[in-house]
Amino acid sequence: MRSDFPGRRRFLAGVAAAAAVAAGRTWTTAFAQPRPAAAPASTPEFMYVGSYTSTARGHGEGVSVYRRARASATWSQVQVVKDLADPSFLIVDRQGQHLYSAHGDGTQAASYQIDQASGRLTLLNQQPTGGGNGVHLAIDATGRFLALANYATGSLAVLPIDADGALGARTDLTNFAGQPGPHRTQQESSHPHHCPFDRTGRFIVVPDKGLDKIFTFRLDSARGILTPGHPAEVATRSGAGPRHVDFHPTLPYAYVINELDSTIATYRFDPENGVLEPTQVITTLPPTHTGNNTGAEIVVAPSGRFVYGSNRGHDSIAIFAVDATKATLSPVGWESTQGQTPRFFALDPSGSELYAANQTSDTVVIFRVNKTTGRLTPAGQSITVATPSTIAFR
Numbered sequence: 001m002r003s004d005f006p007g008r009r010r011f012l013a014g015v016a017a018a019a020a021v022a023a024g025r026t027w028t029t030a031f032a033q034p035r036p037a038a039a040p041a042s043t044p045e046f047m048y049v050g051s052y053t054s055t056a057r058g059h060g061e062g063v064s065v066y067r068r069a070r071a072s073a074t075w076s077q078v079q080v081v082k083d084l085a086d087p088s089f090l091i092v093d094r095q096g097q098h099l100y101s102a103h104g105d106g107t108q109a110a111s112y113q114i115d116q117a118s119g120r121l122t123l124l125n126q127q128p129t130g131g132g133n134g135v136h137l138a139i140d141a142t143g144r145f146l147a148l149a150n151y152a153t154g155s156l157a158v159l160p161i162d163a164d165g166a167l168g169a170r171t172d173l174t175n176f177a178g179q180p181g182p183h184r185t186q187q188e189s190s191h192p193h194h195c196p197f198d199r200t201g202r203f204i205v206v207p208d209k210g211l212d213k214i215f216t217f218r219l220d221s222a223r224g225i226l227t228p229g230h231p232a233e234v235a236t237r238s239g240a241g242p243r244h245v246d247f248h249p250t251l252p253y254a255y256v257i258n259e260l261d262s263t264i265a266t267y268r269f270d271p272e273n274g275v276l277e278p279t280q281v282i283t284t285l286p287p288t289h290t291g292n293n294t295g296a297e298i299v300v301a302p303s304g305r306f307v308y309g310s311n312r313g314h315d316s317i318a319i320f321a322v323d324a325t326k327a328t329l330s331p332v333g334w335e336s337t338q339g340q341t342p343r344f345f346a347l348d349p350s351g352s353e354l355y356a357a358n359q360t361s362d363t364v365v366i367f368r369v370n371k372t373t374g375r376l377t378p379a380g381q382s383i384t385v386a387t388p389s390t391i392a393f394r
Contacts, residue, residue, distance in 0.1 A: 043071040044348055044393035046119035048099060049357070049364060050087035051387045057104055058359070058387025063087050063112075066383070067119050071352075075383055079120045084110050090392040091137045098124075098165035099392065102134030102148055109134060109148055109159060111167045114394065124166040130173040131155040136194045141201030142221045145171070149206060154190025156206060156217070158224045171224030178211040182239045183260055187212070194244040198254070203229060203274040207242035207256055214242055214256060214267075216274035229274035236265065237281070246300045246307075253327035257284065257298035257309045264298065264309055264320070266328055280328045284309045284318045296343050302351040306332070306374035310342040310356070317345060317356060317367075319374050335376040339363045346391045353379065357388035364388055 046067055051060025065079040081087075088104035092114070099112040099121060109129050112121040131150025138147045139161070146167065148157045154176045160168035181187035191210035197219075198205060204226070206215040214236065216229030236242050241260030247269065248254070254269040254276065266280040284295050293313030300307050300322075307320045307329055315337050320329035337345070339358025346355050347369065354367040354376055364383040367376040 043350055043352070045069075046114075046394040047075060047355075048090050048092070048121075048392045048394070049383075049385050049388050050090045050101060050390040050392075051385060052088065052104060052359075052389055053082075053085050053387075054105060057086055058389075060385070060387040060389075063090065063099075063101065063121065064385055065119055065121060074381060078118060081112070081121050081123070083123055084108075084126065087390070089134065089136050089390045091139060092392045092394050093139055093161075093165070094143060096394045098161075099394075100137050100139075100146060100167070102129075102137050104135070104389070105133050105152070107132050109137065109146065109167060111161075111165055113165060119394065124164070127159055127167040127169060129157045129159070130170055131157060135192075136196070138196045138204065140197060140219055140221055144221065145219060145224045147195045147197075147204055147219070149192040149195040151191050151193060154192060154208075154210065156192060156195055156204070156215075156226065158219065158226060160224050172226050174217070174226050174228075176206075176208055176211060176213075176215065178208075178213055178233075180210055181212040181241065181260075183241065186210070186241060186260060187239070193242075193259075196245060196247075198269065198271060198274070199247045199249060200271045202271060205245050205254065205274075205276075207245050209241040209243050209259055212236045212238055212240055212242065214245070214276055216276070218274070231275065234267075234276045234278070237261065237263075240265075241294075243295060244298045246298050248300055248322070248327055249302060249304045251304065251327050253279075255298055255300060255307050255329070257295040259295045262293045262295050262311065264295070264307065264318075264329060268327075279326070282320070282329050282331070284311055285314055286331075286334050289314050297345050299345065299347055301347065301369075301371070301374070303371060305371075308345070308347075308354065310337070310345050312341045312343065315340055315342060315358075317342070317354065317376060319376065321374060332374050335367065338365045338378065338382065344388070344390050346393070348393055355391050357385075357391055359387055359389060362386050362388070364391065 052058030086104035131153035133152035240258035339361035341360035
């Protein structure tokens with residue numbers, strides 16, 4: 001394992017690939033700007049599943065590596081990485097060369113080298129994040145910085161990515177402040193749960209479940225320094241508990257799933273200034289469900305025609321159609337995840353398959369996606385993984 005030291009050479013030269021375009025351009029024009037190279041949207045060959053390993057959280061083994069020869073083939077496990085506890089969120093870089101992990105209840109992020117032929121992982125190093133319980137990671141458009149949300153301690157960290165893929169010493173850390181929401185056990189303090197970049201790469205958008213707010217930041221891609229947006233935040237409904245956000249691929253809209261009141265809020269998103277303006281709130285539950293539930297993950301289909309959200313309690317994927325003009329949502333239906341507590345789900349890069357990670361029932365269940373109707377059909381494949389919490393593809 002590589003040792004950590006702050007003086008490691010950084011990749012700081014060059015102009016940021018997500019540099020701002022001239023004011024007044026449309027969302028579509030902004031998307032037309034040069035973007036970092038990415039792997040083509042095709043069927044993935046490798047899948048990485050993180051799980052909770054501590055007795056307080058679950059009974060998983062670590063990061064499980066799977067491989068398949070073709071889309072119709074079954075997944076086979078090729079490795080289990082057990083060297084770090086609670087790999088709660090995983091992300092693969094755009095070149096498919098490195099994997100990064102945040103660690104539930106931990107205070108570090110880890111980097112791994114991916115063997116291009118086998119998909120196997122080798123630990124490069126780990127770095128302190130300046131906080132506890134990392135729950136989400138995002139890589140900036142230049143590929144030089146990693147943003148990480150520290151759920152337990154209410155902060156957003158930035159770590160540089162070195163030329164060899166290892167993580168450098170933290171370049172920034174910002175703490176969130178505000179009045180906590182009304183929930184006595186889930187909103188006792190700030191709990192940032194997500195920190196993705198918007199589609200143009202200009203802004204990091206951070207739903208804070210504890211404060212009932214959504215924060216925005218710009219990242220200086222030369223120095224790795226965060227600057228609050230203007231305005232820096234937008235308030236949600238009291239007690240909503242905003243958890244995760246995803247963006248429409250061509251329209252200026254964002255969708256936030258609220259954990260505590262099981263809703264999805266639609267926001268008009270200004271890609272020039274990072275301003276969020278709410279336009280709709282809709283429940284993630286069918287009218288027949290009267291039991292307890294919390295929202296978890298949200299994903300916009302690559303086509304922009306559908307939005308998916310997961311329900312923990314109803315144990316389903318909620319499917320919504322997107323209005324082509326207003327971008328508002330209307331329910332299409334609900335598909336059982338065939339397990340309990342779908343904390344996480346993901347569409348494969350082609351948008352042809354949906355993978356539901358059922359945390360409590362120890363399965364990853366695969367569904368086929370009808371790209372015309374948005375509906376899901378079980379593919380007949382269920383992978384046994386203890387306490388799965390995240391999935392990443394290569």
